[in-house]
Amino acid sequence: MGDKLSRHMTNQEIAKTLSNIAEYLEMTDVPFKPRAYVRVAEAIAAMSESVDRLYREKGASALRSIPGVGASIAEHIKELVTTGHLAYYDQLKKKTPVDLETLTAVEGLGPKKIKVLYEKLRVRTLADLERVAKAGKIKKLEGFGEKSEENILKGIAFVKSSGGRFLLGDAMREAKQIELGLQKIPGIHSFDIVGSFRRRKETIGDIDILVVSDRPHVIMEAFTNLPNVARVYAKGDTKSMVRLQGGIDADLRVVPQESYGAALSYFTGSKDHNIALRKIAIEKKLKLNEYGLFASDKRKATGKMIAGKTEEEIYAKLGLDFIPPELREMGGEIEAAKNHTLPKLIGYEDLRGDLQTQTNWTDGNASIEEMAKEAIKRGLEYIAITDHTKRLAMTHGLDARRIVEQMKEIDNLNATSDKRHGKGKFRILKGTECDILRDGSLDLPDEILRQLDVVGVSVHSLFNLSREDQTKRIVRAMRNPHADILFHPTGRLIHKREPYAVDMSEIIDVARETNTVLEVDALSERLDLKDEHIRMAVQKGVKLAIDSDAHAPSQFSVLEFGIAQARRGWATREDIINTFSAEKMLSMLKDGR
DNA sequence: GCCGTTTTCGGCCCGACTGTTTTCAGTCG
Numbered sequence: 001m002g003d004k005l006s007r008h009m010t011n012q013e014i015a016k017t018l019s020n021i022a023e024y025l026e027m028t029d030v031p032f033k034p035r036a037y038v039r040v041a042e043a044i045a046a047m048s049e050s051v052d053r054l055y056r057e058k059g060a061s062a063l064r065s066i067p068g069v070g071a072s073i074a075e076h077i078k079e080l081v082t083t084g085h086l087a088y089y090d091q092l093k094k095k096t097p098v099d100l101e102t103l104t105a106v107e108g109l110g111p112k113k114i115k116v117l118y119e120k121l122r123v124r125t126l127a128d129l130e131r132v133a134k135a136g137k138i139k140k141l142e143g144f145g146e147k148s149e150e151n152i153l154k155g156i157a158f159v160k161s162s163g164g165r166f167l168l169g170d171a172m173r174e175a176k177q178i179e180l181g182l183q184k185i186p187g188i189h190s191f192d193i194v195g196s197f198r199r200r201k202e203t204i205g206d207i208d209i210l211v212v213s214d215r216p217h218v219i220m221e222a223f224t225n226l227p228n229v230a231r232v233y234a235k236g237d238t239k240s241m242v243r244l245q246g247g248i249d250a251d252l253r254v255v256p257q258e259s260y261g262a263a264l265s266y267f268t269g270s271k272d273h274n275i276a277l278r279k280i281a282i283e284k285k286l287k288l289n290e291y292g293l294f295a296s297d298k299r300k301a302t303g304k305m306i307a308g309k310t311e312e313e314i315y316a317k318l319g320l321d322f323i324p325p326e327l328r329e330m331g332g333e334i335e336a337a338k339n340h341t342l343p344k345l346i347g348y349e350d351l352r353g354d355l356q357t358q359t360n361w362t363d364g365n366a367s368i369e370e371m372a373k374e375a376i377k378r379g380l381e382y383i384a385i386t387d388h389t390k391r392l393a394m395t396h397g398l399d400a401r402r403i404v405e406q407m408k409e410i411d412n413l414n415a416t417s418d419k420r421h422g423k424g425k426f427r428i429l430k431g432t433e434c435d436i437l438r439d440g441s442l443d444l445p446d447e448i449l450r451q452l453d454v455v456g457v458s459v460h461s462l463f464n465l466s467r468e469d470q471t472k473r474i475v476r477a478m479r480n481p482h483a484d485i486l487f488h489p490t491g492r493l494i495h496k497r498e499p500y501a502v503d504m505s506e507i508i509d510v511a512r513e514t515n516t517v518l519e520v521d522a523l524s525e526r527l528d529l530k531d532e533h534i535r536m537a538v539q540k541g542v543k544l545a546i547d548s549d550a551h552a553p554s555q556f557s558v559l560e561f562g563i564a565q566a567r568r569g570w571a572t573r574e575d576i577i578n579t580f581s582a583e584k585m586l587s588m589l590k591d592g593r
Numbered sequence: 594g595c596c597g598t599t600t601t602c603g604g605c606c607c608g609a610c611t612g613t614t615t616t617c618a619g620t621c622g
Contacts, residue, residue: 030594031605032604034594035595035606040595070596071594073595107620145613148611388622394606394607462610464610
């Protein structure tokens, strides 16, 4: 237990505490303070180096180098990482002891309304909220009404429907922690995260881990004592189950080397995919389970083992091409594997550029140059700078005058980097994330759009137009001769907001007709397009782009989620325009320069 | 609470939309 008390605090945890403080301060109506906390929370969440470590190694003064951190927030962070608590925060919590995170997850509920609900109706949890809403007590409150109560009930239903599932990105962070913890243990031959995580589903119920080792006891001991384990449900000889600090459950199983492939396949699923594999085995007079592929022998419990060490040999013995985990969802992959018609999926190393990034010209937190440097570090050849436009006032969106200025800066940066690296090394592309206005017109004039390399268009307002109006609006934007890419086409936020009502098959048809690229926004709360829409687009020959939507250098890492999503949509390298060189990619866009 | 080619105070990304109102507060982006 000793090392659990002094365990390091992650940036996410610090950021969450600070943003909760901001919400509590909103309740008290103090001006500007909340913004100060939110600003720091965002900066910390986007940092790649650990704030905890920064403090431990360089002291409190180093904390001041984080943008937005002054004397008092530095003190708070210090207290938080050294004691695990923050008295100031505890005080605020005590005053309004509500489950902020779940209540704010309800669309339309913010700190002010939560405060009223607590003070008038003692609402602390989602269950309390549902009870008073159903009892018709909310509509009687001042400032609320019939409609608010209805919307709250709808919001509760949506929050509940996420049913304890976690975003792939959050699961990935936890998985990496576990991997780091286990890496140090001697006797681990291999370590895989299996289940829906390995299939890269957009949300994950729990983290299933498969370890090959001859020393299962050591593994069990080490796993259940990892610093980010909050509680242990079960600890056996070959299987343990725990709850992690972040709230996700994780199961770990140890298998022997000879069963590795069979176990990998079995625990990766999907369940229906496994059933289909077992049926094929039975047709071939074989038996498949988590220990291997066996000759069925009616007299004995198990016959001779035919395969099991690797997944590849199991698929081969069943007469199937290897099926990548992302496709194991019973979407026709078995037939395709039988007929040797599986697509050659885009690979995790195939992206050469990123076509949506924001900078400190609007709501990003790094300069164009810093974003470019990080992209270079990650092996990309180009990025498009696509800051917001003026309609998105909150981001200080660019108008025609400022975007012209930005273009000049990009020209300068490209020119100086040409001198440093030689021509054709890395290219910063001029772009925009141009708002689609109510009527489908765009937030920048055509003569500006014409000068940009990459024009992304997207919806950030009026999410509740009718399906017909929303579709019409987006289609009109796509028909603009300069609109190259439709960014995050459905606007959904997983667990937070439904996609807006829009006819995706019409959008895909219009994309095809107008040569508009559809984006796969890789942010793990967006993953927009969804896998099924990617597949529809690919089938119709519509081109896609996989973008990070990065607002900070560390956020390029989400690209892997976008690639995963594209793979789940059966996309190949050729379907994705930013797998090509900058020149080739640009030639594929509408203006085709 | 933070910050400064506007340094020790006085500003702080702010407009659109919704549902409540009957002139506005809260939320979202």
